Amino acid sequence: MNTDAVIEQLANSRETGIGRLTDLLRIQSVSTDPAFASHIEHGAAWVDEQLREIGLDSAIHETAGHPAVIARTRPEQAPPDAPRVLFYGHYDVQPADPIDLWDTPPFEPTVRDGAIVARGASDDKGQVCCFLEALRAWMTAHGKLPVHVTVLIEGEEEMGSVNLPPFLEQHRDLLQADVALVSDTTMWDTPNGPRPAIIFGLRGLLYFDVQLHGPSRDLHSGVYGAAVPNPATILTRVLGGLFDESNAVTIPGFYDDVIVLTDEQRAAWRNVPFDESQFLGAIGLEQGHGEDGYSTIERRWARPSCDVNGLYGGYGGAGAKTIIPSFAGAKVSFRLASNQDPDKIAVVFTDWLKSHDVAGLEWRITEHGRARPVIVSTDSPHIAAARRAIEQASGQQPLLVREGATIPVIADFQSTLGLDTLLIGFGLSNDRIHAPNEKFDLSCFDLGCRTHALLLAELAK
């Protein structure tokens, strides 16, 4: 089947395609906050309807959490001996707050400076739509696809995909494929601009809400100051000990399973085109920060991180309120380097927290997500097909890189479905994902649609 007709169809349907993305971005499908439950339902319904309209056999499936959509080509829609591709994406998004820092409302998509601005524009709705537009263009141009496709779009990626592993087990038959395909990453920033990248490694994730509870109510800091344990003070005292002088994490056992980088790897990574001052300057920083003895690329790709994602408790409003708060809390998360086991790290972290003398205060620890790190083989025929598709679509040689972020499902594709995953992303590092004014460049949208259209043909070869 001719790809020229597909590429032409993509060009013709560009405006309606952007319109479809805009519709999806209007849906406030924030997964982590129960207040948005009806918007999550709406998100799943929208995806299901699109896939039916494209011509696939689609259905919404319940999970133990938010629903997932699975759609498949019918047998007659692809050559009988063609390979099977499982495309994965997510329709859920991060919370939009701090909402007052958005220049336009987060769920009212606006095109500014050649980019569509909205929560989820780049992560992951825009990238999901690239694949849906490619499918639609193939079906419009040819009435069929060069490969068998299964599309799985879930609604809990931003809360750690906790319910997806049993769902994959349960629907193992429906999801059988030869390779998985995911667009939820970014291109690589070189000193000469962004360059398409194929990601072969991702870090894992472990996320906790950590609260320290004490007095039965907020106390007057004059009457009680210096007499009772202050949960906010003691929480900073404990969390303040997360790092040592060399900026290494102090939790016993934390680094036990981290794979030591070889000299060859380190030498190869020094040749990756990367402008650190540009990387930092784009986010208003002059100085990086992290574990001594490692380069920024090494720390992002092959070393674990530990971050306090938020602090709360007591008075945080204008002016002064002289209290000892009854409790204080923090969000604390880890990105896990290849071979670290989140189950083990969860234990050593909570043990470490509880090993502190907190003067009789009480810990309340809640987990919000656990995902394994992943490394995929770089010399598969699928990677070769992806290289060819990217070269045709962009005129550029893709880079093979790792990524510091996490896509929980990739490890499960390996363990449950026996699939390697092609990670090809079209976002840019300045897309402000998870932050106010998230955006997705329309040129990235175009490239994504084109690449996916060509990749379907290349994977058939």
Place this chain on the structure above:
Amino acid sequence: MNTDAVIEQLANSRETGIGRLTDLLRIQSVSTDPAFASHIEHGAAWVDEQLREIGLDSAIHETAGHPAVIARTRPEQAPPDAPRVLFYGHYDVQPADPIDLWDTPPFEPTVRDGAIVARGASDDKGQVCCFLEALRAWMTAHGKLPVHVTVLIEGEEEMGSVNLPPFLEQHRDLLQADVALVSDTTMWDTPNGPRPAIIFGLRGLLYFDVQLHGPSRDLHSGVYGAAVPNPATILTRVLGGLFDESNAVTIPGFYDDVIVLTDEQRAAWRNVPFDESQFLGAIGLEQGHGEDGYSTIERRWARPSCDVNGLYGGYGGAGAKTIIPSFAGAKVSFRLASNQDPDKIAVVFTDWLKSHDVAGLEWRITEHGRARPVIVSTDSPHIAAARRAIEQASGQQPLLVREGATIPVIADFQSTLGLDTLLIGFGLSNDRIHAPNEKFDLSCFDLGCRTHALLLAELAK
């Protein structure tokens, strides 16, 4: 002039007196939050109107911040040679949040279990009303008072009375007196119940909002984790170092001016009736906490404290948000022991903050209040008069104690007006001041009215 007629008048006007207090408690005079500015104006106007109605010569005075009310007896309203008493109180209140922890709305006063529940009930509106009711009863019974009275009711005590010192300078003539009188403290909890107390020492206060700013926006913790400085992590690292292993503050120079307790003092204070397990049990704690080597009373009365009053920044909502926040903040305050100089402590604290390596992040430090500690003489004729009045009103010998809290103006009365202050409070330790469900027992209201009525007569002797 006969005090019996005044006491009888107080009994007769009890219900209308409680009604007046209820009216004042309905006014949302939160001083620290600019959103409440109109309520502050309302508070000042209410106080001014009451004092006029009582018969004093009253006026609202502008300050550099919220207005203050000054009212004085006219010359013919007291014997020419009678002493002059300056009564001080405040009509402003602490913020009401966390509002969802109130059983009834904070500005809809309700009587429950013999106490009036509302923000400011005990601190300080209820106690101000005790004095106003005493004045009113004297004026109703006799048309005059046994002493000359000046009443100063300000609107910025809960934000550290920062504008009051120049105001005292400016109105020095209006405020001339022989002794100051303040009811903004509590009775003393003995193992046998609360006992009236005269306070002869207060700690000072220093309050900061401390923010650490970094990236120009919230960052994805996967993409940037382990590569850039995290303001929340580094803020906990800095504040986590506020205390050493012995729970002493680590800031260099912090303890330099603290007066070392004598063995005699320590021995005397060991005899103060105090039930520590009751003190802690009332707030849901089993274990106290503070500087090693000092008793709870010593730490509250004669040692400084340092507290994190609140933490904020990044994500604090439900579930997970995987960000490196662009900034994080904390409210940090100190209660200063006798002889500590807040100007010096402000310098050593901010120097200490800035001495940390924060990987290029930027401090934004805002001060919200600075007050000196104070000790008043315990063998004055005014203290003797207060002892007599309290004995008559309550049938109990008052205790002479110190207090860990701060009333900023007391030190200024000493330095600017040359006045010692009588600190006689009618609150209880379980009044939940600065916390949800603040209350003032009606029995305390009665005792306060009666004591002030009798004290005016005793001060004339």
